[in-house]
Amino acid sequence: MKLSVKGIKAVSASPKTKDYPVFLNDEATKPVRKLHSSLTGYEPTPLVVLDKLAKELGVKNIYVKDESKRFSMNAFKALGATYAMARVLCDRLGVSIDEADFNYFKSEEVKAKIADLVFVTATDGNHGRAVAWTAQMLGCKSVVYMPKGSSKFRLDAILSHGSDASITEFNYDDAVRLAYKMADENGCIFVQDTAFEGYEEIPNWITQGYTTMAYEANKQILDKNLPVPTHIFLQAGVGSMAGAVLGYFANKYEAKLPKTIIVEPDAADCIYKSAEKATGEPVNVGGDLSTIMAGLACGEPNTVTWQILRDFAHAYVSCPDxxxxxxxxxxAHPMDGDEMVISGESGAVGVGLLSLISKYKELDEIKKMLEINEDSSVLFFSTEGDTDPENYIKCINETTELDFDK
Structure with a gap:
């Protein structure tokens, strides 16, 4: 079923109930959580319960996992970069990830062996900063390429970690190709959060790294005796984060998997278009990929996590800015009694979608497609804070109202 209203497009799907992605289950991701717990400053990020907003929008519960509190990064990406880069180093040093933590990499003997290694990546900001931060912590070097139009604030944040970072004249996907080429030609280590043919191992480690966020959220819900989510909204760029969380929950809940909705910007909706085409194969989107959701401005799906999104998501939604x-x-402007969550442009699209389909009768058909009602308990992952503070302030102070009559 396909629907389109005021630029919001949705297509439904029937998820599988077998062949779960075992590399994202609890047992396979134990080493991830062990490694993360060894990082200085690690603690689970807050799960914010918004009771007043839930009542206003006509649902039972709203939970928001606030990743602006992740280390000092203001975003979740360090979860993937730290684990993948640790796995790379373990392979280089001939040790098992089960035997190593970040204290191991800080020993003088190990630091001397890895000091000349250079990690290369492409990013809109958050992933690149995470790679630069991790490299700096390890005593290694990093080179980061950013797509055209990237925020100078995000560039400066990456530079602050000693990285050789620059904004290119390419879109995100071409910046990835540039980073891959430069790493290959210069004997560097390419650490990218998307998989493509011939490059899957490191992206899969990054995807595994993101499961810590899902593990924490599930544990927090159960520990607080909150109702298990009936719905999970996951935003997607290449689909690595969405695939990680969906894969983890699919393994955890199997046939009782909460209804999972994948949400994207309409200028870079490669997952939506892949689902819409319904051939099972990923569809690439070209062009400038112009959207304020910079972290989601990706036109080519991760080939591994696309299969998870294809097989286990219940719906896909393409959204204007x-x-x-x-x-x-x-x-940013919570109702009395609710906690404020600082959520950036790439972190809030799911909440925005729920808000709009709950407020406007013109979107009732999409609401029905997603099976949102007064019994719904909805989980969101706010994956970044105000990583571009100037634009964040501009967005949260906008006063325009949606007018379906125009």
Missing amino acids: YVTVEGMKAL
Whole structure:
């Protein structure tokens, strides 16, 4: 079933109930959590319960996993970079990830062996900063390429970790190709959070790294005796984060998997278009990929996590930028009794979608497709804070209202 209203497009799907991605289950990701727990400053990020907003939007519960509190990164990406880079180093040093933690890499003997290694990546900001931060912590070097139009604030944040970082004249996907080429030609280590043919191992480690976020959220819900989510909204760029969380929950809940909705910017909706085409193969989207959701401005799906999104998601939604602005505002200006969540342009689109389909009768058909009602308990992952502070302030202070009559 396909629907389109005011630029919001949705297509439903029937998820599988077998062949779960075992590399994302609890047992396979134990080493991830062990490694993360050894990082200085590690603690689970907050799960914010927004009771007043839930009542306002006509649902039972709203949970928001606030990744602006992840280390000092203001985003979740360090979960993937730290684990993948540790796995790379373990392979280089001939040790098992089960035997190593970040204290091991800080020994003088090990630091001397890895000091000349250079990690290369492409990013809109958050992943590149995570790679630069991790490299700096390890005593290694990093080179980061950013797509055209990237925020100078995000560039400066990467540079602050001693990285050789620059903004290119390419879109995100071509910046990835540039980073891959430069790493290959210069004997560097390419650490990218998307998989493609011939390059899957490191992206899979990054994806495994992201499961810590899902593990924490599930544990927090159970520890607080909150109702298990009936719905999970996951935003997607290449789909690595969405695939990680969906893969983890699919393994955990199997046939009782919460209804999972994948949400993207309409200017870079490669997952939506892949689902819409319904051939099972990923579809690439070209062009400038112009959207304020910079972290989601990716036109080519991760070939591994696409299969998870294809097989286990219940719906896919393509959204104009006004949808994420709605979510940013809702979280930045909470109702009395609710906690404020600082959620950036790439973190709030799911909340924005729920808000809009709950407020506007014109979106009732999409709401029905997603099976949102008064019994729904909805989990969101706010994957970044105000990583571009100037644009964040502009967005949360917008006063325009959606007018379906125009």
